[in-house]
């Protein structure tokens with residue numbers, strides 16, 4: 189993480205209660221589990237929220253460019269939905285946010301904002317809503333449950349949302365599973381990457397994905413990581429999205445040769461996500477392969493070595509309301 193220095197706005201502490209929430213990034217789909225599978229990652233956003241006389245939204249960090257600081261902000265709007273559902277009114281909020289999750293890259297920044305807002309607003313009103321209710325709201329807002337399920341509950345979530353109801357089961361991957369992401373230096377809005385998908389797909393492609401997604405979940409549940417290379421194949425979305433990410437097709441074809449257990453487009457892209465076995469010792473080779481292949485296609489990318497995160501969004505009780513959010517986060521990093 190690269191935290192900014194001090195001088196980031198006034199210290200919270202007008203005597204009113206503040207809540208703090210830490211929420212993980214997520215990778216959705218994992219190849220075949222389109223709109224169904226999501227995994228939380230150890231890359232985070234933090235939200236501070238308090239009731240105020242006048243709304244103020246402060247955004248910190250390099251990942252917030254273009255995010256509004258007025259009442260059109262997603263976090264503010266989602267918080268209002270929580271209050272409305274709980275039957276209370278708090279129109280003015282003091283919100284501070286810091287995030288290490290890159291925007292519009294397929295690592296679930298919007299889901300982290302939605303989940304962080306739901307959990308923070310709910311904590312502010314004494315947890316009037318259950319996690320189940322928050323999950324229903326999150327799925328309806330994001331329109332798919334994969335990222336929000338992972339950010340809310342942590343681990344690997346298997347979920348559906350049928351337009352009115354969402355259900356999920358959480359599985360915690362083994363410790364030896366590692367994640368390598370190559371994040372192209374361009375943004376790809378999820379909406380744009382959904383608009384290239386066909387309205388209907390051939391039955392054979394649907395059958396292909398049901399088999400692969402089911403095998404992938406079974407591989408995670410049983411530790412049969414040898415099956416991941418077969419299971420992470422997809423016919424429903426990646427073939428249509430490949431033209432949006434130059435180099436993606438070559439990477440999907442060859443990453444296993446360079447040490448990946450499996451490879452997929454992360455969410456709607458453009459990030460590419462490889463799973464690897466910590467014991468393999470092939471992370472550096474894989475990292476080179478991903479960045480070199482993207483570069484051959486004219487794409488600069490940054491890599492990150494991550495891990496699945498077992499915990500979902502968490503209300504932090506040790507943050508100090510008398511210092512800034514950034515100082516609290518720095519303290520947490522040191523701890």
Ligand SMILES: Nc1ncnc2c1ncn2[C@@H]1O[C@H](COP(=O)(O)OP(=O)(O)O)[C@@H](O)[C@H]1O
Nearest residue numbers: 262263291292293294295296297298301377378
């Ligand atoms: N912390 C945040 N606060 C407010 N809005 C956010 C925040 N993080 C993300 N967003 C919104 O979500 C959008 C990105 O969502 P999306 O296109 O689905 O990409 P991603 O893969 O990063 O979720 C941003 O352009 C912004 O509008």
Ligand SMILES: N[C@@H](CCOP(=O)(O)O)C(=O)O
Nearest residue numbers: 216223294295296378455456
């Ligand atoms: N299942 C969705 C996931 C989008 O994830 P994001 O992190 O790119 O917002 C899709 O594939 O469209």
